[in-house]
């Protein structure tokens with residue numbers, strides 16, 4: 001297989017929802033995971049765990065939860081309507097791809113669940129007074145940045161799959177029924193899932209990924225002054 005350049009990978013790693021049922025060699029999954037763990041994590045805690053689900057019954061259990069959650073999310077999408085920046089065709093493609101996945105996610109040969117183990121916060125009285133006085137703000141801050149130590153790894157997984165000729169995407173609907181997912185996977189009380197990623201050989205083609213241009217989404221120095229670089 002020819003190597004894919006980093007920028008080519010970023011510009012073509014679109015969400016691939018249609019995957020072949022053919023098994024993916026464990027060595028390739030190990031390479032994907034080895035790329036995942038190169039990602040940064042807060043305080044270099046590396047408090048991640050990756051559950052690789054290949055067992056068919058387990059995949060279908062997870063697929064049923066994903067389906068149930070997606071039925072609800074679909075109602076929200078329908079009520080929200082098409083975002084202005086997507087053409088009718090792009091929106092219809094997104095919706096069709098999304099609904100295909102509701103029925104087929106469990107058929108992907110691998111379901112990968114990137115997880116984080118919750119980090120213990122120190123007791124309030126172990127802290128200097130001025131920090132202890134603001135401890136509630138620190139706890140809220142921890143909650144706000146909860147996923148930020150796993151999503152860089154998720155992006156590495158997406159790019160590694162692209163480089164290795166595999167298809168994947170990030171999905172999160174299952175988190176609506178996180179407890180059911182945690183029971184299926186027998187996760188300990190302090191471990192939570194942050195994504196459900198089907199992985200397999202793609203039926204469709206890679207990118208290019210279409211996005212709103214930089215000129216629309218970047219400001220210089222403060223809100224409102226367009227980035228013109």
Ligand SMILES: Cc1cc2nc3c(=O)[nH]c(=O)nc-3n(C[C@H](O)[C@H](O)[C@H](O)COP(=O)(O)O)c2cc1C
Nearest residue numbers: 013014015094097098101169170171172173209210
């Ligand atoms: C946080 C997040 C959650 C997502 N959850 C889902 C999901 O539950 N189901 C799904 O089909 N796609 C999901 N996606 C994929 C997006 O729909 C996809 O990345 C976006 O439409 C861009 O697709 P493209 O790269 O093919 O252009 C999610 C993406 C992100 C970043």
